Amino acid sequence: MENARRTQAVLTARRAGLVGCTGCGKVHAAGDTVCRRCGASLQSRDAKSLQRVWAWLAAGMVAYIPANIYPMLLTTNFGKTQENTIVGGAIELFLHGSWGVALIVFAASVLIPIGKFIAIGYLALSARSKVVIRGHGRQHLYEVVEFIGRWSMIDVFVVAILSALVRFDFAATVNPGIAAVSFALSVAFTMISAQNFDPRTLWDAYEEDDT
Amino acid sequence: MTDPRPAELDISPPRPSFWRNLSFVWLVPVLALAISLGLAWQNFANRGVLVEITFLSAPGVTAGETTIRYRDVTIGRVEQVTFTPDLTKVLIRARIDKEVATFLDKDAQFWIVSPKVSTRGISGLSTVLSGVYIEGAWDQEPGVQAYRFDGADGPPLVQPGRDGKRITLITDDGSLISEGAPVFFHGVEVGRLEKPRLTVTTDSIVVDAFIEAPHDRRLNSATRFWDTSGFEVSLSGAGLSVNFDSMASLLAGGVEFDSVYEGGEPVSPGHVFQVYPDQASARKSLIARSSADAVQIAAEFGESVSGLEPGADVRYGGLKVGEVVAIAAQVEEDETGPNVRLMANLAIEPDRLGLPAGAGKAETLDFFEAAVDEGLRARLAATSIFSAALIVELVEIPDAAPAVFERAAEPLPILPSEKSNLPDFTATAEGVFERINALPIEELIEQAITMMASIEAVTSSESTRAVPDTVVALLEDTRSLVNDEAMRALPGDIRATVAELRAVVSELKEGGAMKNLASALERADKITSDIATASAEFPALVEDLRAVAKKANSLEAEELVAAATRVLDSADKVIGSEAARDLPPVLNGALDEIRTTLAELREGGAVENANATMASARDAADAVAKATESLPDLSARLEKLVTQSEALIAAYGERSDFNGETLAALREVRSAARAVSQLARAIERNPNSLLIGR
Numbered sequence: 001m002e003n004a005r006r007t008q009a010v011l012t013a014r015r016a017g018l019v020g021c022t023g024c025g026k027v028h029a030a031g032d033t034v035c036r037r038c039g040a041s042l043q044s045r046d047a048k049s050l051q052r053v054w055a056w057l058a059a060g061m062v063a064y065i066p067a068n069i070y071p072m073l074l075t076t077n078f079g080k081t082q083e084n085t086i087v088g089g090a091i092e093l094f095l096h097g098s099w100g101v102a103l104i105v106f107a108a109s110v111l112i113p114i115g116k117f118i119a120i121g122y123l124a125l126s127a128r129s130k131v132v133i134r135g136h137g138r139q140h141l142y143e144v145v146e147f148i149g150r151w152s153m154i155d156v157f158v159v160a161i162l163s164a165l166v167r168f169d170f171a172a173t174v175n176p177g178i179a180a181v182s183f184a185l186s187v188a189f190t191m192i193s194a195q196n197f198d199p200r201t202l203w204d205a206y207e208e209d210d211t
Numbered sequence: 212m213t214d215p216r217p218a219e220l221d222i223s224p225p226r227p228s229f230w231r232n233l234s235f236v237w238l239v240p241v242l243a244l245a246i247s248l249g250l251a252w253q254n255f256a257n258r259g260v261l262v263e264i265t266f267l268s269a270p271g272v273t274a275g276e277t278t279i280r281y282r283d284v285t286i287g288r289v290e291q292v293t294f295t296p297d298l299t300k301v302l303i304r305a306r307i308d309k310e311v312a313t314f315l316d317k318d319a320q321f322w323i324v325s326p327k328v329s330t331r332g333i334s335g336l337s338t339v340l341s342g343v344y345i346e347g348a349w350d351q352e353p354g355v356q357a358y359r360f361d362g363a364d365g366p367p368l369v370q371p372g373r374d375g376k377r378i379t380l381i382t383d384d385g386s387l388i389s390e391g392a393p394v395f396f397h398g399v400e401v402g403r404l405e406k407p408r409l410t411v412t413t414d415s416i417v418v419d420a421f422i423e424a425p426h427d428r429r430l431n432s433a434t435r436f437w438d439t440s441g442f443e444v445s446l447s448g449a450g451l452s453v454n455f456d457s458m459a460s461l462l463a464g465g466v467e468f469d470s471v472y473e474g475g476e477p478v479s480p481g482h483v484f485q486v487y488p489d490q491a492s493a494r495k496s497l498i499a500r501s502s503a504d505a506v507q508i509a510a511e512f513g514e515s516v517s518g519l520e521p522g523a524d525v526r527y528g529g530l531k532v533g534e535v536v537a538i539a540a541q542v543e544e545d546e547t548g549p550n551v552r553l554m555a556n557l558a559i560e561p562d563r564l565g566l567p568a569g570a571g572k573a574e575t576l577d578f579f580e581a582a583v584d585e586g587l588r589a590r591l592a593a594t595s596i597f598s599a600a601l602i603v604e605l606v607e608i609p610d611a612a613p614a615v616f617e618r619a620a621e622p623l624p625i626l627p628s629e630k631s632n633l634p635d636f637t638a639t640a641e642g643v644f645e646r647i648n649a650l651p652i653e654e655l656i657e658q659a660i661t662m663m664a665s666i667e668a669v670t671s672s673e674s675t676r677a678v679p680d681t682v683v684a685l686l687e688d689t690r691s692l693v694n695d696e697a698m699r700a701l702p703g704d705i706r707a708t709v710a711e712l713r714a715v716v717s718e719l720k721e722g723g724a725m726k727n728l729a730s731a732l733e734r735a736d737k738i739t740s741d742i743a744t745a746s747a748e749f750p751a752l753v754e755d756l757r758a759v760a761k762k763a764n765s766l767e768a769e770e771l772v773a774a775a776t777r778v779l780d781s782a783d784k785v786i787g788s789e790a791a792r793d794l795p796p797v798l799n800g801a802l803d804e805i806r807t808t809l810a811e812l813r814e815g816g817a818v819e820n821a822n823a824t825m826a827s828a829r830d831a832a833d834a835v836a837k838a839t840e841s842l843p844d845l846s847a848r849l850e851k852l853v854t855q856s857e858a859l860i861a862a863y864g865e866r867s868d869f870n871g872e873t874l875a876a877l878r879e880v881r882s883a884a885r886a887v888s889q890l891a892r893a894i895e896r897n898p899n900s901l902l903i904g905r
Contacts, residue, residue, distance in 0.1 A: 051234040058240035062247050078340050080276060176252075189239070196236075 012203050018043045038068060049198035052125045060189030061117055067182035068167065072159060074175040107201065108154040109183070112127045114199060116152070116190050119145045120197065127201040138202045142194075149191040259287050259306030264321045264345070266362035270302040271325060271343035278344045279305050279321075286311045289345070303362075305345070317355030322349045322363040328392070374424030375402065378478070380466065381415050382407075382435055382486035388438070388464040394420050395467040396437065401426035404466065420466070429468070429900035433475025436468045436486045469493075505533060505558035506575040509623040510589035510603060514630055516553055518601040519591065525557045529606040533559035535603060556623060557603060576618055579626060582607070583616040588629035631797075680691075681803060 013020055017030045023040035032042050071083035084092065086109045094102035119141055126138065159180045166174040271277070272292055279287035286305035295302050307315065324346045326335045338344065348367060382388065394402035402422035408418050422430060447866050466486055485494035512519075516538060525533040536556040545548045561575045579587070588611055592604040606629070614627035 048234045048236075050230070051232075052236040055234065055236040055238075055240050061244040062240060062243040066250065073668055082276075185243070188244070204492055 011167060011201070012035070014044045014200075014204075039083055045204070046198040046202060048176075049196055049201065050127060052191050053120065056189050056193030057117065057120050057124070060113075060186045060193055063182050063186035063189055064106070064117075067179045067186050070179040070182065071177035072179040073162070074173075076173040077174070078171060083177065086183065088209040105155060105158075109154055112148060112152045113134075113186060113190065116145055116149060116194070120190065120193055123197060123202070127197075139199060141151075142197065142199050142202070146194050149187070151196055152187040153184065156180060156187065195206050218877075246611060257309060259308050260312035260315075260356075260358070261290070261304055262287075262312070262315065262353060262358050262360065264360045264362050265295060265300040265304065266386050267300060267364075268304065269323060269362075271301060271338075272301075272345070273342070277342065279307055279347060280324075280344050281311060281347050281349075283346075285344075285799065286347070287682075303345070307347075313353045313356060313358055314349050315360075316349065316356045316713070318354070319347060319349035319360060320363050320367050321345050321356065322365055324366075327365075329540065355486055372442055374427075374713045376419050376424075376427035376430060376478075376480050377421050378430065379481060379483045380404070380420055381483060382418070382438070384438075384488070388416070388418060388486075390465070392466070393466040394422060395465060396426055396429055396469065398467075399426075403427075404464075412667045415691065428477075430482070431468065431470060431477050433472045434468050434478075434484065435471050435472040436466050436484045437490050437493040438486055438488055439465050440468045450469055476757060500593050505560050506572045507536060507556055507558050508576075508579065508626050509554045509620070510626045510628050511552050511554050512589070512591055512628050514591065516555060516591065518593075519555060520600065521605070524594075524602045525559060525601065525605065526602060527564065530563070532563040532605070533557055554623075555589075555603060557626070570826050574618075576624060579624070580618060583614065583627060585609075586611045587626075587763075588614070589626045590629045591631045612653030754779070 013027070018027050019030050019032065019042050020027050020034040021038060021040055021042055023035060026035055026037045028035065029040055029174070030044060032198040033154040034040070035042055049086050060192050068086055070085065072089060073082075073084045075082045075084065086105075090102050090109065093099075093105060123138060123142055123145075159174075159176045162174040166172055266272075269292060272289055274289055276291045277289040279289065287305050289303055289305045291304040292302070292303075293302050294300065323343050325343045327333070340394045345362075346366065388407050389405060390404065390406040392404045393400045394404060402420055405419040405421070407416050407418040409415075409516040455720065467790075468484075468489070469490075508663055519535060519538060521535050521537055523535040525535060534557070536557050538553065538557045541554050542554045543552055559575060561571070564575065566574055566578060586608045588606055588608050590604045590606050591601045594600045594602055608629055611629060616627065617625040659739045795818050844884070
């Protein structure tokens with residue numbers, strides 16, 4: 001009844017008795033186990049995908065905590081050392097009037113990672129169930145998450161570049177703090193998490209609909 | 212083959228167990244969590260100890276930035292800067308590294324390091340750029356950990372845990388001692404002074420000092436401290452010397468110490484030392500060390516002890532054997548009533564006196580008893596010609612008046628003393644002043660005033676003032692008489708008259724008048740011889756004068772003054788006597804008469820008459836012959852005058868008679884003048900009477 005409005009039934013590869021290679025995209029018959037073109041193993045559904053997603057996501061979230069607690073930048077200016085956490089730095093920039101830069105930093109360092117956590121968590125949770133967002137929407141969400149993931153590294157790049165460039169000994173020195181490493185790890189983990197997600201599972205729920 | 216689906220797929224195998232299905236990937240988050248938790252725990256475990264430090268003010272201290280340092284190494288960080296609940300102080304909460312925190316006991320000190328310029332140099336310059344930090348200092352012994360500290364104003368002078376000895380110094384003048392001033396030993400800085408503070412009960416200033424090891428071993432009971440602040444200028448026989456120890460002590464003050472004798476007892480920390488104003492007085496304080504051993508005796512001086520002060524040396528053969536402890540007046544009852552004796556109490560050190568070590572009071576007193584028998588006496592002496600300070604000398608005077616050492620005297624045995632006879636400038640000067648003080652200056656002045664009053668009375672009298680006028684008039688008269696034409700002609704006439712007179716004299720030789728004349732001449736001769744005798748006495752007079760000068764030289768001013776007083780008495784009596792006051796009128800009268808005589812002579816044309824008379828040379832002889840009749844009378848008068856003159860000369864020595872005689876002589880002169888006047892009148896009335904003898 002609910003699905004009556006659907007204009008088009010979803011035919012998945014599995015139902016069609018096919019399996020696609022995730023490496024090169026070649027479509028094989030369901031029974032094949034090895035890609036005949038690139039040699040990658042073929043699986044219609046990655047049964048352990050969700051486990052990995054959750055594991056990496058958890059790692060990313062764990063890493064995100066020290067990234068926010070510990071200082072990101074250690075700025076030494078005429079013997080005075082100043083420590084800035086991610087949020088602290090953004091707030092400081094905002095207070096200094098550079099609200100544009102502050103917004104970018106805040107978005108890249110706080111909004112995007114947290115958004116990613118939520119998005120991946122949502123996708124992983126809802127993979128096998130029918131939820132409000134339809135299969136297409138969730139597919140778009142997944143694509144966005146995968147695309148935007150690397151941009152979260154903007155903060156890490158800033159720290160890396162500053163640390164490399166600002167080396168004036170006593171006058172001014174910038175050193176990365178523990179948070180920089182943690183943040184980089186967190187971003188990396190969430191990227192791996194997103195990559196491990198098997199978007200094919202998003203459609204399994206609709207498969208049953210049609211039976 | 213129409214159904215591509217394999218049916219066997221629908222047969223579901225038993226589900227693999229949850230654990231078998233578990234991916235290894237889960238190790239990643241577990242590891243991440245473990246690492247995170249591990250870091251967090253480590254962080255928490257290594258988190259510093261929170262301590263609270265209070266400061267009166269905390270310039271430049273910023274939460275999260277200001278560091279806590281120990282030996283210039285960061286060991287902590289300020290976390291919070293707030294106030295104590297009553298707002299009296301700034302409360303700083305800081306975390307100190309755990310390893311270090313165990314050493315933080317109640318002795319730990321914290322202070323804020325900021326740039327500072329002082330006499331000791333510039334410090335904390337690095338904080339100009341880096342901002343202030345809080346420096347801590349504590350010892351290397353872990354103690355009962357403390358969490359609350361009172362911040363200090365500045366670095367402690369002594370880093371806790373450094374070896375050394377802390378002592379206390381007492382001084383009267385704190386103006387030249389400031390916090391951080393150096394303590395020297397032979398010019399080497401071995402310690403520092405802390406903040407001087409006033410004691411509550413007395414006016415003394417107490418300052419703690421810390422002497423660093425190993426120099427603290429120099430401290431013992433023989434140690435004396437003295438002030439080396441500023442510079443010292445001393446003038447002595449060796450010349451002028453200017454001393455100062457260092458620029459730091461010149462500006463911030465300082466003290467120096469040294470052992471003033473060998474073999475002092477070691478002192479415990481906290482020992483209290485007195486700071487003496489200079490090295491000399493510090494060394495002089497030597498006696499204080501063995502005041503228990505010193506034997507006290509007293510000496511009574513029969514002269515002024517002004518200049519003798521407690522602390523003055525007692526010397527025996529030039530060597531210091533003790534010092535004056537006190538100068539006390541002692542009231543003693545004797546047959547004339549209470550008698551005050553000035554006693555100087557002397558503390559004598561037996562071992563300095565050359566007595567064997569360990570000699571006690573009895574041995575010392577024995578020594579004095581024997582020595583006094585042989586002539587040992589106490590005597591005052593000057594320390595130097597420039598100083599009025601006196602010392603007590605123990606000298607052996609072989610021919611001293613016999614005296615005994617009053618061993619049994621109470622409260623102290625009394626050592627006999629000798630009057631100081633050396634050219635003691637002070638005593639001499641004192642004596643001079645005392646004698647001058649004793650001079651009857653007031654009486655002398657009174658006498659002088661009386662004399663002046665008498666002289667004034669004489670000179671201010673009308674008659675005295677009239678004397679000059681009279682004299683002038685007399686001179687006028689005389690001049691006019693001399694200028695007279697007739698008078699000029701007189702010599703010629705006189706020459707002729709003399710020739711006549713020669714004849715008269717030859718006649719006179721036969722007359723009896725010659726006898727009188729001869730006797731008169733004899734008397735005159737006698738007078739002359741008297742005068743000669745008087746002049747013979749002149750050398751004696753010179754002798755007398757010399758004796759007087761001698762007396763003056765020998766400063767017998769009393770007698771001199773007494774003599775002067777007597778002279779003035781006599782002078783006063785002379786001038787004050789009625790007769791002296793009568794003198795001017797009499798003199799005046801005499802002069803008046805002489806004047807009138809002369810006036811009469813002139814007016815009466817006496818000269819013309821005389822001229823005329825002389826002109827009649829022939830008659831002159833007759834007149835003279837007549838006049839010779841009155842010569843014996845004249846001779847008698849002359850004789851009387853001579854007698855009086857004689858008496859006058861004889862009475863010259865007795866001043867009291869002199870005046871009367873002079874007066875009498877003057878009266879005689881007056882009467883003589885009167886006689887001349889009468890003669891003149893007679894001649895005037897009857898010029899010829901002289902010639903004709905009527």
